[in-house]
Amino acid sequence: MSAYAELVQAVEAVRRGGSGDLVARELRAGGRAVTESFLSPFRFNLGPPLVRRPPLPSLHVFVPDPLVSVGEVVGPGSPRVRAFLAGGEMDDLVVVSGGNGLASACLVDELVAAGASVVEGVGPVDPQTTLYEGVGVARLFVGVRGPAPIGEAFATAVGTDDEEALLAGDSSRAVGMVVSNAHLDANLVEPALSSFVWQAALPFGEKISRPDYVALVLHALGVDLDAVVFKLLWLPDDTGEALTPQR
């Protein structure tokens, strides 16, 4: 069970009158359903941009329209592409206004207000990532001066118009999706700043040069390097999110 699912389960237990004590190994409860700034002015969802609708009716969530653009196909996207954007989840997918971490933080507050104990960050710093095989998810978090190179949809494929190629795991070319971060940029003090996330399928375990790959992607997107305020690449071995079934 994912750390976020454990958090939701704890809240549901509290709502039924049970105990919701939670000990999170990660820095913040919610696992990858957190929103991170990395000492930058921007907010980035560390994990998948789409999440299953959080059990928090007061939270503002929305379903982007159009959600996906791959070549000529613009719309809700195929199940496979939606799963790519949602960490394998398929149902009732939404975007959390303000960031996925807001959902996790509000769930924690509910637990604490109900008298539960929540302690975070008690696990080792070294996550002992499983050695995966095949293809996984890479994310490049980028903040820039000027507009972000966001396409017509919430997530727009770049470098291919073919779904197979999009998810094949080719690190030699800039093939991936530009995911809008506009819902996290709303309160930047400088309107000229913006951010986006590049999400790509890349092979696990491959020695990929981070600077070279970042340069490849930014060039493909037409981003002026001098305009980049922040950039950070998490490879599949960092995200630990597998696309292909593991043995």
Added chain:
Amino acid sequence: MKEFDVVVLGAGLSGGLPAAAYLQKAGARVALVEQAIDAGRFYLSYDLLPGARFDHSPVNFSGLSPAVGDLELEKFGYELRVPDVTIAALDPHGASAVFYGDPKRTHAQFARHSQADADQLVAIFGRLGPLAPRLLKCAIYTPHPNREAYEEAVDLSAAILDVDRATLLRTTGTELLESLFESDAVRRFLTALPALNLFGDLLEPGQGALTWLWSVTLRAAVAPAANQSLVKALERAFVAAGGTFLRNTVARELVVEAGHCVGAVVSPFGSPKTETLWANAAVISNLGAAQTARLLGPHAWPQLSEWKSDNRVLTVQDLVLRRPLALPPEVAEAPRVYLVWETWAECVDWLRRSRTDELETYFGDIELTQFHKLYPGRPDRVALRVRYGTGPFADDGWDARRGEFTARMRARLEQLDPDLSQVVEAEHLATPLDFWRSNPAATHGNPIGGDFVGGQWIEDRLPYRSPVDRLYLSNGVWPPALSWMAAGYNAATVVAEDLAIRERPWWRHEPMDWFSNRIPASVA
């Protein structure tokens, strides 16, 4: 209608968050409004890559704070421990000194440079030990301006330094060091930390000498679950006591009626929808002078807009390395290492120039934090923080300087470790402009809130009680604190006094209680 006793705007670790937690625990109904998702924006922790953990602020002085005991933070998962090794200083010639938890070992380090200086240092620490809690109480955990407390802090400082009071008040920090220590190296090593502008200006008479002493009074501890665990424990303490925490919510306006501040207009992040939070008793702004003035509009008092930032700020460069930075073995054990000036004359000259707009001064005083010593992770994911300054905020040209500063600091580190560039896995430079972009309360890019200069020191700080009735201010300003949570403690004190809820049996801890309860007085 949403109605509370107290509305706190801004959940900063130094001010708003502890103020809200204290007042909620004291019985007020408090709403805490924070623009970000998490409280304590400048005290969070993050993994730049998995296995490489960083803190926004790499030092933890929370063991000094009464808040740890008063708010029972350990009950909310907060843990601290006393480190064996605290800091080290290294000069370009390879001369060094390491501060250990054990004073005998520290004495031996300084005796390598001068036996007399080592004895002097130990003597000062010996006198400081028993007086430190009272000194901190008078200097920091008192809502200044408070003439009586300030005078007592000066008297205590004079006694600790074994100088007469009148001399102390006309002595700069550099003059004090020259009078106390004979070794060029010892003077430099003991200047590195306060030169990062902790408490004031080392070159101001009186202020400079006090700044030096008060800076060395600080004692760092380590939070094994990262510094962020302090923020989380405070959040938990506040919410568990029944506080209302409005995350992701932006303050739009302070509501003033008939001269009284009666609430705040807020809206959810990214939404034009607004609502008013009514405050029956008090509004605390932790948003800094400029932001508070903007929210007050015509009700702002003239001086509020005149508070200006110190012109000295920090730049932060984070690196993830595939192995630790190559440092001399003894120095390499310290979690924090200062790369100091070549000579004392150079140090004094740098302090003088750092008051100007010379960008070059950024490269004078360099602080390394070896996070892998605090949070051991993967051996091939070593988190290294480089903070350097202090230089001028000056202008909006920081984006253009990003590449140059990154490369220059890399070159500086390669003087220590020529193969460094071969082992850099990730790197990010956060400029003063980025800090301001992250939080405009960080006036002019000062991550500790800005707003204090030579003429706006301890007695001239932004007032906790503002000229607008029922409006209070809780920004760091002076003391320019983060983890010792003094500004919030002091703001809560004045609000609680005004609401007649200050007398609570749990609100009784003294500064340094946490240390006093854990380590022998001879060591403390």
